Amino acid sequence: MVDKVIIADKLTKRFGDFTAVDGISFDVSQGEIFGFLGANGAGKTTAMRMLSGLSMPTSGKAMVAGYDVYKENEKIKRNIGYMSQKFSLYEDLTVRENIRFYAGIYGKSNAFIKEKTELVLKQLHLTSEADKLVKSLPLGWKQKLAFSVAIFHEPKLVFLDEPTGGVDPVTRREFWNLIYEAAAEGITVFVTTHYMDEAEYCNRVSIMVDGRIDALDTPAQLKKTFAAQSMDEVFLKLARKAVRGE
Amino acid sequence: MKQFISFVKKEFHHIFRDKRTMIILLAMPVVQIIIFGFALTNEVKNSKIAVWDQSKDEASASLLSQLDASRYFEIVKPVFSTAEMEAEFKKGKIRMAVVIPPKFQEELVHFNKAQVQFIADASDPNVANTLTTYASSVVQDYQSRITGEKKMPYAISTRVRMLYNPELKGAYNFVPGVMAMVLLLVCTMMTAITVVRERETGTMEIMLVSPAKPFRIVIAKAVPYFLLSAVNIASILLLSVYVLDVPVNGSLALLVGESLLFTLVSLALGLFISTKVATQQTALFISLVGLLLPTVMLSGFMFPIENMPPPLQAVSHAVPARWFYNIVRSVMIKGTGLEVVWKDTLILVGMFLFFGGLAIKNFKIRLS
Incomplete structure (x- = not known):
């Protein structure tokens, strides 16, 4: 049996009268790349915030990395990484200082940090830029660095909230190579995106409409079910039903 | 603890990288003391x-x-x-x-x-x-x-003695005032801004997802500004004593202790503001208009509190600088000790606990 890293069961979040996330149920296996799609306002970010311990669910159950989101969110936090749609490194710190700082938050030992920093720098071809301020790097490199920082502490699961916004196609491709490498090491990747070509790279994809998950399958199966040529078509067919506006 | 140190280190990096801001923070007290001491004097000569x-x-x-x-x-x-x-x-x-x-x-x-x-x-x-x-x-x-x-037989002569400040030097009045102003600016404004900046750039979110305790994040933000303020306290006191000839008549340890207490109050206020506002501009505006203005107007530094109408007098009780100003004047100029300023000190401690507590509580609410 494969380890389930996320198990969500009728997970719901209400803000007053508004049901942002409406009883979603799904599970994600270890090492899987799970695409979490939906139009703006469909409830993706809220769902992700619940799973990452930033926000308390209104009802339903969820286990993340084997821990209960209600009671054990401190343990969850130790086992996940997070990269937000906003670029989240410190521009006025150097590459090395950023890595050090984030690794320090997770309480990693100096020896671990030192060794792994060199490894990451090499992997990103940033060794010669290590002591430059992050603000001098091009956006694509920053984003790749942000991803490496998010998984630096070797979490079981990493949440990526629209990680490739505003990046050119070549860099996006490189970014996805990093995601594959991470998945191959056993890190589960939970990713939201607006780019449908990226949805094709995922092992499985869920599509949220108005707070519910309306479809969940492999990209190939989804295309078959919806008789579509591409994920783009699948998405449009589903998103058209949405009642909520932008 | 290691986590905490890496937080504090990062904050120092921010401060030292931003040379312009740092110079302003450190030079501000010096410039203010000099301006007040030599240009804006209300003594009348020649x-x-x-x-x-x-x-x-x-x-x-x-x-x-x-x-x-x-x-x-x-x-x-x-x-x-x-x-x-x-x-x-x-x-x-x-x-x-x-x-x-x-x-x-x-x-x-x-x-x-x-x-x-x-x-x-x-x-x-x-x-x-x-x-x-x-x-x-x-x-x-x-x-x-x-x-x-x-040798007139009957004459009544009056003798006036100006206690504590026989020469009626303006410096005796504004040194405590400048101290309150500078500490408030550095601590309140800067901490409010740095916390809000992290929220604007999205780095705060990353920290909240991490196992870092909100309490520690808050404290780590305050530590560098606390140390910076200690430097400012030292430079203000040195300038007052050696350049403006304002003596420290009371206990220096008490004076420094009280100043550090006021620093803590200002830091707590800054963190409290940061939990309430969304943008750096608002943080700046609130710190300046909401705090600096009352500090100048209502602390007794510019205008005597006794002369204000009762509603304003009541408002002045909520201004931390009012109490601090009183403490500094008592300790530094009149040379009194804790037996006189204990009440003001307690009020400052209360304000620190109140705003600090609120700041930490609000910080937690954002998580759940």
Whole structure:
């Protein structure tokens, strides 16, 4: 049996009268790349915030990395990484200082940090830029660095909230190579995106409409079910039903 | 602990990288003390005055020369009519005029009573007041001198002693004020801004997803500004003592301790503001208008609290600087100890706990 890293069961979040996330149920296996799609306002970010311990669910159950989101969110936090749609490194710190700082938050030992920093720098071809301020790097490199920082502490699961916004196609491709490498090491990747070509790279994809998950399958199966040529078509067919506006 | 250190280190990186801000933070107290000390002084020196001596006798000449000799006055012009005098006032050439009526000496000798008139330009009431007071005291001096010579049997002489500040130096007043202002600016404004900046850039979100405790994040934000403030306290005190000759009459340890306490209050306030506002601009605006203004206006630094209408007096109780200003004046200038300022100290401790508690509580709410 494969380890389930996320198990969500009728997970719901209400803000007053508004049901942002409406009883979603799904599970994600270890090492899987799970695409979490939906139009703006469909409830993706809220769902992700619940799973990452930033926000308390209104009802339903969820286990993340084997821990209960209600009671054990401190343990969850130790086992996940997070990269937000906003670029989240410190521009006025150097590459090395950023890595050090984030690794320090997770309480990693100096020896671990030192060794792994060199490894990451090499992997990103940033060794010669290590002591430059992050603000001098091009956006694509920053984003790749942000991803490496998010998984630096070797979490079981990493949440990526629209990680490739505003990046050119070549860099996006490189970014996805990093995601594959991470998945191959056993890190589960939970990713939201607006780019449908990226949805094709995922092992499985869920599509949220108005707070519910309306479809969940492999990209190939989804295309078959919806008789579509591409994920783009699948998405449009589903998103058209949405009642909520932008 | 290691986590905490990496937080503090990061905050220092932010401060040291932003050289411009750092220089402003460290130079501000120095510049303010110097400006207040040398430019914005409300002491009156070498004020230009005119005299209209209608008597021209020995007594009037001697009185006038005594006026001219004091360091407050400089007789620039004799005048011979009201119109002429008024013209000088209008041109702004003189601040005050001294009128000595005819037969000054005669009346003084025969009736033991003579009059001198001071006419001051009260478009600046404070200066006018100060000048007439100085002039009166010169006349007093003169009077006591001639009474001594003539051995008059009955005379009541008044002696005024200005306690704690015999020379009426302005520095005694503004050093405590500048201290309150600088600490408030550095601590409140800067901490509020740095926390809000992290929220704007999205780095705060990453930290909240991490196992870092919100409490630690908050404290780590405050540590560098606390140390920076300690440097500022030291530079203000050194400048006051060695450049402005304002002594530290009370216990230095107590003074420094109280200043650090006020720093903590300001930090707590800054963190509290940061949990309430969304943008750096709002944080800046609230710190400046909501805090700096009351600090200047309502702490007693510029205007005496006793003269304010009761509603404003009530508001002034909520201004931390009011208590701090009082403490610094008591300890530094009057040389009193904790037995006098314990109440103000307790109020500051209370404010620190109140705002600090609220800040930490609000920080947690954002998580759930």
